[in-house]
Amino acid sequence: MITATDELMIDLTDDRELHAAITRDLTAEQVDEIGRRLDAIRADIESDLGEDDAAYIRxxxxxxxxxxxxxxxxxxxxxxxxxxxxxxxxxxxxxxxENMELGHNIMHGQWDWMRDPAIHSSTWEWDNAISAVDWKQSHNDMHHMWTNVIGKDKDVGYGRLRVTSDQEWRKDHLFQVGTNVLIALFFEYGISMYDATLEEIKKTDAPGHPRIRALRSLWGKVKPQVIKDYVAFPLLSGISAPTTLTANFTANVIRNVWTHTIIFCGHFPDDVEYFTEEEIEGESKGEWYLRQLMGSANIEGSPLFHTMSGNLSHQIEHHLFPDLPSNRYAEIAPQVREICLEFGLPYTTGPLGKQSFEVWRSLAALSLPDDVRERLRIAS
Amino acid sequence: MTRILSLAQRLTSPLLPDDYLTLIDPLLAQNSLRGRIVSIESHTTRSSTIVIHTARPVPPFQAGQHIGVGVDLNAVRHWRTFSLSGAAPLRPTQTLHVTVKATGSGGVSDHLVNHAKPGDILFLEPPTGEFTLTEGGAESLLMIAGGSGITPLLSMIRTLTVTDTPPYVHLIYSATTRDDMVALAELRDYANTMPWFKLTRWESTVQGRIDQSALAQIEPDWKDAVAYVCGPAAMLTAVDGWWREARLSDQLKIEQFQTQLVVVDGEGGTATFSASSRTSDAPANEPLLTVGEAAGVLMPSGCRIGICHTCVVPLKSGKVRDLRTGRVHGEPDEPIQTCINAAACDVELDV
Structure with missing residues (x-):
């Protein structure tokens, strides 16, 4: 296992030995014990869910x-x-x-226990360019199951960005800071286009270019939202039509930049770790927990900040327990942190400014090939 | 209205107009049926009649039919099925009566009897059911009610009191004690004023269970009547036997309110809920309904005892075992009742 900070050193010494085991120097008994302790936290919360939680989400x-x-x-x-x-x-x-505290969390099934069809992962649809069905597949399954496993978790750079030196350098990474600005502005379209294209590439015998087909399937989902934001409401505003259009566009961009910021700070600050498929082959439940712990980072802030980030500021707790109601992550966090302290595990956290700075600094550093970076002595 | 709603949906997409309308009043929901409790009349300490005003008119139901009632108990939605006890209306109606007996299990029935109050909102499934009076039917009816099995029969009797030419009706009303009999005063009143209606009370703590000879004594012409019977499983099994013996099964209509599930040994399997992308271990003796609910699947559910068919979902593959009979069945795409079927092997359900 390597962290972004000691990566350079390892690179210089022996870059064949990039990955150690997930478990570091823990014994098998300790890993099992961590698993049991985390299972117990989940069981405690699950048995305590009730009226207060329902009142919160409603x-x-x-x-x-x-x-x-x-x-x-x-x-x-x-x-x-x-x-x-x-x-x-x-x-x-x-x-x-709507995207974060509601959509993301409801579609994780965090509120399925209420059996209310109006607040259920199987019925919820959100104001985003990627449909609920496609998102649940790519996010709940691929990202949460294969968190930070290079080649499996598509969220590791979304096919465009180099967020760890474990990824091969490509020429287009030279411009990745600019690419990331564009991704931030149009995040919802970036993600959905990326997912849709991957899906279409799989259909080898379908006619036409995969990217064109992806655009077509994307249009099916975004059409109602585009009509609502850029046609219907501007028209209803009468004389204010042009300014309502720019306002709606701006609101969408603000949402995109905010969600992009929170999500990037959840997985790409320094000290977050990445894994290969070989490393995690046959991992136990306890090891899966450890990978979630090491592959995620929290953001510190006020209760309002946590709500506005859909409690993804508790990214570590969310990755350990993706389907526990988000309003409970704050009370779980100290318990998780205590376990980390006891077993000498990393618990990456920091204020938004610091985490965000680290994300952009790494992107800038990793835009250079590793040998150039070494010569210039730039850490990522 | 539908037109306006579909236009409104352009503006609320991806949410539905319902999501905003229910902010104003939960009863404005267009996509589901809801109702408000108007009044509650307690009959005994354990049973009450709940009068519900539905948000929009429901088609005229038939006497003997039932509705699904959903309430949130500790924030979790629970559904049960109750017979409508009021007279069947001729036109669409917004008033429904259900007579509920508390079971002591802390479920929907207990909530309605002990905690519900006028003004409460109930989630509803519209009336359905096959246990109904047939049009232009028999000249004489024999009704046998066991305990809370009185409710659909009460609806039938109330309906008959307002028809022009009611048939002869003999109701045998069995309950543990007289205090457990709901609407007794009303039924006695009918018996005194309506020449076509006869009431026989049977207190099982004093008189024991009704047997075949008792029946023949109470109603010597029982073989000539069309019989409607509703009550506990043991009673229904006995009654079914008597009519079968007399080769009169086609004259017997039964509504089963409690189901004795046959627990069978077997392997069970893994249940895959494909539309929800969930899988779970499905033991051989656990209904697929509760397996799905435990796995977080939004399972449709109703009576939970195999009557109402609200819980039916298509079986994609595998075989299921009917927990009432032990029968193993299941064809691809066969709709199965999840509340009384368990996995007989690995199964896949389209839910």
Whole structure:
């Protein structure tokens, strides 16, 4: 196992021995014990779920809907600059809540235990360019099962970015800081296009270029949202039509940049580790937990910040227990951290500014080939 | 209305107009049926009649049919099926009556009897059921009710009181004690004022279970009547035997309210819930309904005892075992009742 910081040193000494075992110097008994302790945390929460949790998610749902309604209503007067700013802010906040604390978490099945068909992973659809069905497949299955396994977890750089020196350098990585700016601005389209293209490439006997077919399937999902944001509501705004259009566009971009920031800080700061398929072959439940721990990073902040990040600021806890209700991650976090302390495991966390800086610094460093980086003595 | 809603959906996509309408009033939901409790009348300490005002009219139901009632208990939605006990309406109606007996198990029935109050919102499944009065039917009816099995029969009797030419009806109402009999005053009133209606009470703690000779004494012409019987499983099994023996099974209609599941030895298997992408161990004696629920699948459910068919989902592959009879069955795409079927091997369900 290598971390981004000691990677360079290992590179210089022996770059064939890049990966150690997930378990480091823990004994098998210790790994099992960690697994049992984490299982016990899950069981505690599961047996305690009830009215308060239901009230939490229903309150969030109401808040989202009121924010959305008031944002859209305010933008009817978006020709007036104060209304444009207020409406854009309300709408962006609504979209962030809807994608993160609601969509992401509900589609993880965090609220399935309530058996309410209106708040259930099998029925929820979200305001995003990737459909719920496709997202659940690529996110819940590939990303959460194969977290940070290079070649398996598509979220490791989304096929475009080099986020660890374990990935081969390509020429286009030279421009990856600029690429990442574009990905941030249009995050929802970037992700869905990437997933759709991979799916279409698999269909070797289908006619036409895979990228064209991917665009077509993407259009099926984004059409209602594009019509809503860029045709219907601008038209309803009458004289404010052009400014409502720019406001809706801006709200979407704000949402994209925010989700991109939170997600990148969850997996790409320094000290987060990556794995190969060989390393994890036949891993036990305890080892799976350890990989989730080492492959994720938290972001510190206020309760409001946690809600606005869909509690993905508790990325470590989310990866250990992807389907436990997000409102419980805050109370689990100290228990997880204590286990890490006791067994000498890393628990990567930091404020948003620091984590975000590390993400962009690594991207910049890794845009260079490793031999150039070594000559310039730039760590990633 | 549908037109307006489909236009509105353009503006609410990917949410539904329902998601906003229910902010104003939960009863405005268009995609599901809900109702508000108007009043609750307690009959005994253990049973009550709940009067429900539905958010929109339901088609006229037939006497003897039942509805699904869903409530959130400690934030988890639970469903049970209850017979409608009011007279069948001629036109679509917004008023439904269910008569509920608390079971002491802490489920939906207990909640409705002990905790529900006027104003509460209930989730509903519209009326269905085959246990109904047949049009232009027999000249004489024999009804046998065991305990809370009175409810569908009560609906039939109330319906007959407002028809022009009711048949002769003899109701044998069996319950543990007289205090456990709901609507007794009303039934006695019918017996006193309506020449076509006869009531016989049977207290099983005093008189024991009704047997065949008792039946022949109470109603010597039982073989000439069309019989409607609703009650506990043991009673239904006995009654079914008497009619079978008399080769009169086609004159007997039965509604089963409690199911004795036959626990059978077997292997069980793995259940795959394909639409939900979940898999789970499915023991040979556990209904696939609870296996799915435990795995977090949004399983449709209703009575949980094999009556209402709300829980039916298509079987994609594998075989299932009917826990009531032990029969193993299952063809690809066969709709199966998950509440009374367990996995007989590895199974895949389309849910």
């Amino acid at each position: 309150r969030l749902i109401r808040i989202h809907r009121y924010l959305e309604i008031s944002g859209r209503a305010t933008l009817m007067a978006s020709i007036l600059p104060p209304a444009w700013f207020a409406g854009t802010g309300l709408l962006a906040t609504a979209k962030i809540l």
